[in-house]
Amino acid sequence: MKKDDHLFLVDGSGYIFRAYHALPPLTRKTDGLPVGAVSGFCNMVWKLLSEARDTSVGVTPTHLAVIFDHSSQTFRKDLYPEYKANRSAPPEDLVPQFGLIREATRAFNLPCIEMEGFEADDLIATYARQAEEAGAHTTIISSDKDLMQLVTDHVAMYDTMKDRRIEAAEVIEKWGVPPEKMIDLQSLTGDSTDNIPGVPGIGPKTAAQLLETFGDLDTLLQRAGEIKQNKRRENIIEFADQARLSRELVTLRTDAPVTDTPGDFLLEEQDGPRLIAFLKAMGFNTLTRRVAEATETDAAQIEPAEVAVEWGAAAHGPDLDAGDASDPSSATGIAGASDGWTPGDFAAARTKAAADVKIDHSGYACIRDAETLAAFIATARETGVVAFDTETTSLDAMQADLVGFSLAYQPQDAHSGASGPVKACYVPLSHKSGQDDLLGGGLAEGQIPIDAALSHLKDLLEDPSVLKIAQNLKYDWLIMKRYGIEVRGYDDTMLISYALDAGRGGQGMDALSDRWFGHKPIAYKEVAGSGKSAVTFDYVDIDKATAYAAEDADVTLRLWQVLKPRLAAEGVASVYERLERPMVPVLARMESRGIRVDRQILSRLSGDFAQGAAALEEEIQELAGEKFNIGSPKQLGEILFGKLGLPGGSKTKTGQWSTSAQVLEDLAAEGHELPRKIVDWRQLTKLKSTYTDALPDFINPETKRVHTSYALAATTTGRLSSSDPNLQNIPVRTAEGRKIRTAFVCEPGCKLVSADYSQIELRVLAHVADIDALKQAFADGMDIHAMTASEMFGVPVKDMPAEVRRRAKAINFGIIYGISAFGLANQLGIERSEASDYIKTYFQRFPGIKDYMDNTKAYAREHGYVETIFGRKAHYPDIATSNPHMRAFNERAAINAPIQGSAADIIRRAMVRMDAALEDAGLTARMLLQVHDELIFEVPEPEVDKTIGIVTDVMESASMPAVSMKVPLKVDARAADNWDEAH
DNA sequence: TAGAAAACGTA
């Protein structure tokens, strides 16, 4: 470097934290990736590079480097193991940004510097010193006081947020001492955020005054006896060694063994296309435009870069390698990791520690006044992590009223008992007094007015920098949304557990508590009663409610401590971050929108079905010769196979005659009249009771729409399930059943749009098993079942008999289900031996499928689980059982899971992106329902065509960029006035 | 009154 050179050293790590807290949260439109700090960083760097002259930084750099912390394992930890031990860890939505900011640095064509064992500050000190020795000037882009000791007449600092240059005068103004005395000052004051001890009772003002009087730290410590104030004198004498240790910790190393020199950091021309590709990938439109202008690049011609995102894994960023700080729970007091631990070690330690802290209800508090609530929330906020749970009057989130809520920021330990600090609490809001039931129950005494309590709660729940933890958050999210609160910054223990342990048992709180702590929480029944004597939660005694509700928050927090570290350790962090957690608001919105159902249509159908069933009932009893309960399989079996002596097919496992549709169809085919009528009767009564009678009761009195509830963690494979009512099994196969779909309608001026994946599971199969013939067929848009038939039976596709195609279709489905000769024979009504021959032929024709199935079985047996193409695991703990029947069942399930599960993952990805994609396109279409491979939208009529385009695009590209499918995904979409016609 | 079994709707 030369005399006139000017080196800029950007404190990258410092900037990340500052930008995160100072700037409004920002997420990438396409997938919700948090990018606020990245955006701030890019804007700041661009400003430094292009507009330096116009700002108070005052100079233009000739050399520039961005410096980062490598990890917390530095030489300072050797000096003082507690160094930074209490540091609050980065918030969840900052974690992925560490890697992105390094990417940004490279995209700007700037050196990205870090070194193991040293903090960014030491590297900055080293380079600044080297530059100074060469006679050049340095500007450190930071406002961190730890760097102020470096300020000289050749080294200044620059605060980008305040646009302010920091030189010796500014240091003196702020701290009362010149830069060269900053080390001594910090040695006395210490630093609570880095856990540097200093001398108790000495703050910056006192320290500056003492240094003014005594000159420097050594002199002060020697002559401490001269200090007049008793306490101050005693402290300085007693803690002199601590001050010297602190000095070692705060003194920056200027001799870090760096391999570059400042001269290597010569600023080069921007690589416009590369930078723009990155900015586009981040979705920074304004900056993209500016950079395009400045570099004379046509941004429209540039594809967004593929940027790898470390959503939760501990690959980058300060402290993330250490494990104990990789999530904010390090602040919760459970013993953390020591040096060199792997994430797995850490997770195991957490599990062990969790079982040791016993759950004790006596420490829970019931908070009944606003001041205490505010104080509790303030404490929780400092901790940065808080478990949250609502208590309401109903399991239906769309109808439930809030009764109270509970919070926990640490496990409530047993030792402190009732007199110790409160870490978990319940806040009753609308419990009834119970005395005046006749008057509808007055509000019980001693509850915070709900508006006041919710305003405190809102501050907490909507602050993304405080991590909220809930068990099944979607429910609480919907409740809070109805009270005008939108939860931001959250984890869901149910979903974490699901990502980790799908197939290993339930993910409900009671099951998890039992599994991890051997503890059974107070049962809901115990506080609210059951059956006829059950009451809604607002009639539960507040003391009982406190124990029950606070325990739920306490247990939820403990579960999070145990489960969260496992995500990274077991490689499913991205499954949780991308496929589970973002689904919470997506599904919550779908559920709260609901779908319009025409009560009149259902009512008319109910009448029709009732008439038809009554007529059949009469005929059936006529044929049977007596009145009996047709709905009773037991009585029916006795009539058919006992009294009438029809040839009884099979029996169920309890020894009863089977009267399944299959059996009755077979009898009907033999010419018997009665079974046919029973099948028809069953169809009508089924449609009536399950659909036309039941659905109207689900119409919400307020919204006049039907709001299903989606379960995110109910299946082993990753599919959703729907209940209350189940809208994923609305009839479609028969003409009678389809009539029910005509009752699913849209608002006037709108259309229902249904978009479904064509053959998605067979496409996934072609991809995972890598079958050339299948891939080719899909690429060519061929009829896949006809193609299969043609390959297997040598029949040309043209003018193929329907029966031949039907058999091939059954085989294709069979493959997906883990085919057995027994099952295929059943399905096709052929002999087992014939089915077996079909399978043999199929495997000869498509040997890759056989390989895939064998490999999947072997993998499942070795690992106990299988994976989807996005890394979701489905566990099969019984895969190696000695019971041949059970083992075969598990093997078929294990073969099916990657196929069904990958398809489920794909539509999840589409759903996560859908709302933003529609909004970006200026559309107001609303996604209402998901039926495994189908999405249903309500769309204003003028927007229909454009919506179909966007929806199709998002769905067909849903696997990208994570997985590039070897087979195209195809989506069919159409619009109509009801679901029957749209489908 | 709670839970299992049988049946049947969907992808």
Place this chain on the structure above:
DNA sequence: GTACGTTTTCTAG
């Protein structure tokens, strides 16, 4: 042959 949820009947307590 895979994955679910709901209804009705029937049994055990």
